[in-house]
Each structure stands twice: as C-alpha cells, then as structure tokens.
Amino acid sequence: MRILVLGAGAVGGYFGGRLVEAGRDVTFLLRPHRAAQIARQGLILESPVGNATLPVKVATDGSAAIGSDVVILACKAYDLETAIAAIEKPVQAGAVVLPLLNGLAHIDRLRRAFGQERVIGGMCQILATLSSDGTVRHLDKGARLVYGRFAEQIERQSLAVLMEKLDRIFTDVNFTAKRGEPIERSLWDKWLMLATLAAATSLMRGSIGQIMASDDGAKLIGGILAETVSVARAAGYPPSEAYLETVRRIVLEPGSPAKASLLRDIEKGGRIEGAHLIGDMLRRAQAFGLETPLLQVANCHLQVYEANLQPS
Numbered sequence: 001m002r003i004l005v006l007g008a009g010a011v012g013g014y015f016g017g018r019l020v021e022a023g024r025d026v027t028f029l030l031r032p033h034r035a036a037q038i039a040r041q042g043l044i045l046e047s048p049v050g051n052a053t054l055p056v057k058v059a060t061d062g063s064a065a066i067g068s069d070v071v072i073l074a075c076k077a078y079d080l081e082t083a084i085a086a087i088e089k090p091v092q093a094g095a096v097v098l099p100l101l102n103g104l105a106h107i108d109r110l111r112r113a114f115g116q117e118r119v120i121g122g123m124c125q126i127l128a129t130l131s132s133d134g135t136v137r138h139l140d141k142g143a144r145l146v147y148g149r150f151a152e153q154i155e156r157q158s159l160a161v162l163m164e165k166l167d168r169i170f171t172d173v174n175f176t177a178k179r180g181e182p183i184e185r186s187l188w189d190k191w192l193m194l195a196t197l198a199a200a201t202s203l204m205r206g207s208i209g210q211i212m213a214s215d216d217g218a219k220l221i222g223g224i225l226a227e228t229v230s231v232a233r234a235a236g237y238p239p240s241e242a243y244l245e246t247v248r249r250i251v252l253e254p255g256s257p258a259k260a261s262l263l264r265d266i267e268k269g270g271r272i273e274g275a276h277l278i279g280d281m282l283r284r285a286q287a288f289g290l291e292t293p294l295l296q297v298a299n300c301h302l303q304v305y306e307a308n309l310q311p312s
C-alpha cells in the first residue's frame, strides 16, 4: 500500500515518521523549503517514546505521487486550499484522503473538491510541535490516531477493501491506532474538547492550570464546555457521560500545563486555525439558534489577533 503524507509538520511528521519506522511505503509531499531541510538532515523525531532520524522519500509535485492509495492530510486548516491543489493528481488517479486536521469544515471542502467517495475521516490526539530547526517534538507520551468511514459510506458498504488495508498498515506501529466507525462521533468528540481547550487557553493566554487557579477560571471553562456540548448535541452527536467525564478531567484539572496548539501558534506569533476551530463552531451554534456568548468572545478575540498579524 502506497501512502502519501502531505506535510511533515508536527502531525504529518510524527505519524508519517512512525509509519516509515514500521517499514511502510511512505512518501511525503512537501513544499520546497521543507523538502530541502529533510534532504539535508532527514526527518527528525524527538519523543519520550523514542527519538529517530529517518531518511524518507520526498516529492514536491503531486504528479510524482500518482499511484498512492491513501493521502494522509496533515496541514493546518489555513493551508487547506493549497493542500487540495497539491494532492489533486494522486486523488484524481484513485487515492482516498484521510485528513487529520482538527475540526470539521475541511471535510465538506474536501468532498466538494474530490467527491464523497474519496474522503474518509480521521483525527489524532498528540501533543507535538514542529521546531524552527525542523525537529518534530513530541511533548508527552501519548499518540493516538482514529480513522474510519462516515455513516453513509458504511451503509453503502463502500471502501471496505481500503479499510482492511488501513487496518493492516496501522498495526504494529509505535502509536495507538483504532478504526472508529462511523467516524462522525470521534470527530465531534475531539472537536468539542479541543474547541473548549482552545477557546479558554487562547482567551486567557495561559494553561488550564493557570486559568483554574484564578477566581472564576473553573466557571469560565465550564461555561465554554457547556456551549460546545450544546452544539454537538444539536448536531446529533451528544457526548456520552463517560466521555464528558474524560473531557472534564482534561479541561478542568487544577495545575494542568495543558494548552491547545492554537495557543502555541499564537505564542509563536503565527497564523492560527481560529476560523476553523472556533468560528465554525460558532457558525453552527447560530444556525441551530443556540446562544453561545463565550464562543462569540473567543472568536472575536481570535479575529482581532489575526487582524493584527503582520503580513509575511
């Protein structure tokens, strides 16, 4: 099975690198500056579960990757349009896209670009970052990837052969992988947790522990969580009580150093996925007629941050 990974940043570099380590046939589709960096130094992973410097196959043009079976899409949401253009040839030639972006809006965009049958769902849980020296830094021990078909694809019994191949390539790798179908549930569960974490930590520019140590921090985070849960519920994906307990343990844990990657991006002074992670949640809330004032404040805050970014 030929795997194409678009992007060798935190997520693509980590999961793609672990697949290379496990002997899978992986090519990275990269822009020239990252391709040159990797040609010079290899793909470098620094992780509490094992460091690695990997020689990897790299392409800078999608036509070199025609014949791929799956494209693992690991760009930020703000790069989605260029990523779609980059993978167009291999996908039109038959590859199926497995996106690992947070949020949901990219799914509709990918389906419009390539058709329903060319897009499955995926999400990952990892704390990782791409350092300026090109090292992919895994910041704790966890790394989990969930992949699967959407409800309507299961009903049509389509893509079954591809799913079996994916089950095999995700076996015996140095991360946890699970097929979760229908995938909508995992996408919504992850999004409501992340949107809560991202809205709270970016608004307050601090970790969960710092917010929890403030007078009304727990009330603020609890309020944002209630809003994101109300949106998931209205969309038809209410979280289970057990999952909500897990989310509360993450977002309401006193002393926790947790921050969303969105806040790490703000701290680097870079572009952010605000519209994709918070704006889109707010848009859906409004379409359902829900009042979500805390998401409104978070979205406004992130839009002002973006307006102040210097064009590079």
Ligand SMILES: NC(=O)C1=CN([C@@H]2O[C@H](COP(=O)(O)OP(=O)(O)OC[C@H]3O[C@@H](n4cnc5c(N)ncnc54)[C@H](OP(=O)(O)O)[C@@H]3O)[C@@H](O)[C@H]2O)C=CC1
Pocket: 006, 007, 008, 009, 010, 011, 012, 029, 030, 031, 034, 074, 075, 076, 077, 079, 082, 083, 084, 086, 100, 101, 102, 124, 125, 126, 127, 128, 129, 130, 261, 273
């Ligand atoms: N980091 C984390 O801990 C987690 C992130 N996520 C989600 O995963 C997604 C990816 O995030 P993350 O890996 O952190 O982001 P990064 O910025 O670290 O990596 C994204 C990479 O995509 C590359 N890229 C973008 N557009 C293209 C293109 N057209 N062609 C080739 N390469 C391209 C970028 O390369 P270039 O250098 O050329 O710009 C960059 O290296 C996001 O949606 C994020 O929310 C999910 C879970 C955890």
Ligand SMILES: CC(C)(CO)C(=O)C(=O)O
Pocket: 102, 124, 125, 126, 127, 194, 197, 259, 260, 261, 262
């Ligand atoms: C919440 C977390 C760290 C989980 O993977 C994440 O997805 C992010 O911060 O972007």
